[in-house]
Amino acid sequence: MKQSRQAGAAVVITVAMATSAHAQTSVTLYGIVDNSLTYQSSQTTLGSTKGGRSNIKMSSGVWAGSRFGLKGAEDLGGGTKAIFQLESGFSSTTGAQQYTNAEFGRQAWVGMTNPTYGTLTAGRQYTSYYSLLSPYSPTTWLTGFYGAHPGDVDGLDTIYRANNSLVYTSPKLYGITFSGSYSFAGVPGSVNQGSTWSGAVQYTNGPFGIAAGISRINNSTSGGGAFGTDSTTNSGGQSGVSALTNGYQTAQAQQRIAVGTGYAFNSSWDVSATYSNVQYIPGIHSLYRDTAIFNTAGAVLHWHATSTLDLATGYSYTRATKANGIQDVAQYHQFNLSQYYSLSKRTGLYALEAYQRAKGKTLGTAGASSIIDATATLGDGFQSAPSSSQSQFAAGVGIIHRF
Numbered sequence: 001m002k003q004s005r006q007a008g009a010a011v012v013i014t015v016a017m018a019t020s021a022h023a024q025t026s027v028t029l030y031g032i033v034d035n036s037l038t039y040q041s042s043q044t045t046l047g048s049t050k051g052g053r054s055n056i057k058m059s060s061g062v063w064a065g066s067r068f069g070l071k072g073a074e075d076l077g078g079g080t081k082a083i084f085q086l087e088s089g090f091s092s093t094t095g096a097q098q099y100t101n102a103e104f105g106r107q108a109w110v111g112m113t114n115p116t117y118g119t120l121t122a123g124r125q126y127t128s129y130y131s132l133l134s135p136y137s138p139t140t141w142l143t144g145f146y147g148a149h150p151g152d153v154d155g156l157d158t159i160y161r162a163n164n165s166l167v168y169t170s171p172k173l174y175g176i177t178f179s180g181s182y183s184f185a186g187v188p189g190s191v192n193q194g195s196t197w198s199g200a201v202q203y204t205n206g207p208f209g210i211a212a213g214i215s216r217i218n219n220s221t222s223g224g225g226a227f228g229t230d231s232t233t234n235s236g237g238q239s240g241v242s243a244l245t246n247g248y249q250t251a252q253a254q255q256r257i258a259v260g261t262g263y264a265f266n267s268s269w270d271v272s273a274t275y276s277n278v279q280y281i282p283g284i285h286s287l288y289r290d291t292a293i294f295n296t297a298g299a300v301l302h303w304h305a306t307s308t309l310d311l312a313t314g315y316s317y318t319r320a321t322k323a324n325g326i327q328d329v330a331q332y333h334q335f336n337l338s339q340y341y342s343l344s345k346r347t348g349l350y351a352l353e354a355y356q357r358a359k360g361k362t363l364g365t366a367g368a369s370s371i372i373d374a375t376a377t378l379g380d381g382f383q384s385a386p387s388s389s390q391s392q393f394a395a396g397v398g399i400i401h402r403f
Contacts, residue, residue, distance in 0.1 A: 024075040031068035033092045034061050036350075036398025040378075044388035047246055047365040049373055052388025058093045062145040062381065063340070063350050063400045065158065066092040067106055076112075083121070084110040100236050106161065118170040124163050127233075128179035129215035129256065130155060131169070132200035136211060136260030136272045141302045141312035142336040145381030146354040146394060149296045149316045150332040151242025152380035154276035155215065155256050159240065159380060162196040162217075162233045177202045183232035185220050194220025194230040207264040217254040224252035224283025243377040243386040244318070244330070245280060247363025247370065248292045252283030273299040287367025290323035298334075310340040320362065330360040330374035346402045353395045354378045356387075 038059045042052035060066050069087035076082055087107040089098030099105030109123030134140075137156040138147045144157030152159060162183040169179040178201045185194025200213030217239075220228030227238035227249065241249050255278070262272035280292040298316030305311055318332040334356040341349045356376040364370030376392035377383060386392070 025072070027070060027072035029068070029070055030403065032061075032064050032066055032400065032402050034063050034066050034398060034400040035059070035092050036062045036352075036396045038062070038381075038394060038396040040382065040385070040387075041391070041393040042376075042387040042389055043382075043385045046241070046243065046384055046386060048388055049375055050388050055385075059145070059381065059396065059398075060091040060093045061089070062352070062396060062398050063143050063348070064402075065089055065098070065106070067098075069104075069107070073113075078114075079116065080112060080114045082110070083113055083119075102236070105235070106158075109165075109167075111167075115171055118168060120166070120168050122166050124161055125165050125167055125181075126158065127160065127162055127165070127183075127196065127198040127215050128167060128169070128181040128200045129198035129213035129258070130158070130160060131167075132177065132179055132202040132211045133213050133258055133260045133274070134158075135202075135209060136262045136274055138272070138274065138298055138300045138314050138316065138336070140272070141300055141310065141340075142314045142338050142354075142379075143352060143381075144379060146352045146379045146396070147300075147314055147336045147338070148379040149274075149276070149298055150318050150334055150356060150358075150379075151244040151377050151383060152240055153242070153244050153278050153294050153318060154258055154274075154296055155240065155278075156258065156260075156274065156276070157380050159235065160215075160217075160233055161235065161239075164232055165196070172204075175203050175205045177204075185218070185230050185232050187220055187230055192218055193222060194218055194228060194232055196232040207270075208262070210259070210261040212259045213257070215256045219252050219283070221285070222283075224286035225250050240380075240383075242380070242383040243358075243375045244294065244320075244332070244362065245292075246365055247367055247372075248280035248282075248286075248288060250282075250286040250288070250367060251280040251292075252286060253281040255279045255281060268304045270302050271299065272302075273297075287369070288324045288363060289368060292323055292363075293321040295319050295321070300336075308342045310338075310342075312336075312338045320360070324363060324368045324371075326361045326363070326371060328360045330358065330362040332374070332376070333357045334378065348400050349397070350400065351395070351397045353393075355393045356391065358387075358390045 111121030220230035377386035
């Protein structure tokens, strides 16, 4: 009987220890499936100013990118936790992987966090610039696909992820959070070539918030030219190539400075606004000679009309500066509307409408030797399928499910 009681006690202790260990460690499987039907008024190939035709197509990841992932945390004691996240993007219309040869191309990082000392993570992840500015991005309610600033020129959508990154984010102190990130390219003989670095600060106080950040992406090709494969901000090629930046993709570096702010009037109405200055800086091997500068300002008004219905409208204006022989500089006016209806906490129906008008001149694929008419390219969902003319209209309806 004594041995039986001892054995029983050992089982209880073992189960208790296992339960305690399980309670201290958590792993979550999550994902999004998002499909829609999209109409656009004109579609041609990147760099073309002719041959555009209207198109109706099925698109994946319009309201939010289709994905699945794992994230977890282990309590190490004293408030410190080990954390990780692995996230894979895919096309829910074809089943294809979002990034070739990158199973977890959206995010893949591990790190540690403590409420007193902050969070340090390492791997492929978002820069500090994006993370602290994203609450005020137009993509929150207008989507990146339709509503990012033209061509996502200022990187306020999620397409800019950096490999080999160390990211530190402080705890919030008196409403202030700061963050810094550095991405190692690992190019022998250089600590700068191919690297990405950024820094940002955010302040929140009740219904008001504001953030500012800077980001610099260095081409691993010395002196500029074709975007090198060792460049840390790489998604199977250079991120953010669109009708706006196509003539400047041989840059030695991309630099972004942005400020975003937001204010919630009440539980139904809120507004956000952003301003950004983006520079494509040439090197000795670039196909253009002068730094290309794009200034963008935009605002979004969001109305939580009912417990199940959200409506939003937005406008942005992007203007290039005189450079590389261009006097009639490129300008882009973009207008957006969105409607989202919640069927449940996990499932929603949405509709989106956008129009953009471009004017002026820009550089074609050949760089400074090719000055062409600026053409429209909505958000970041039409980067590889811009308009052949100065205007573009798009509309779509879709369904999203989160699990």
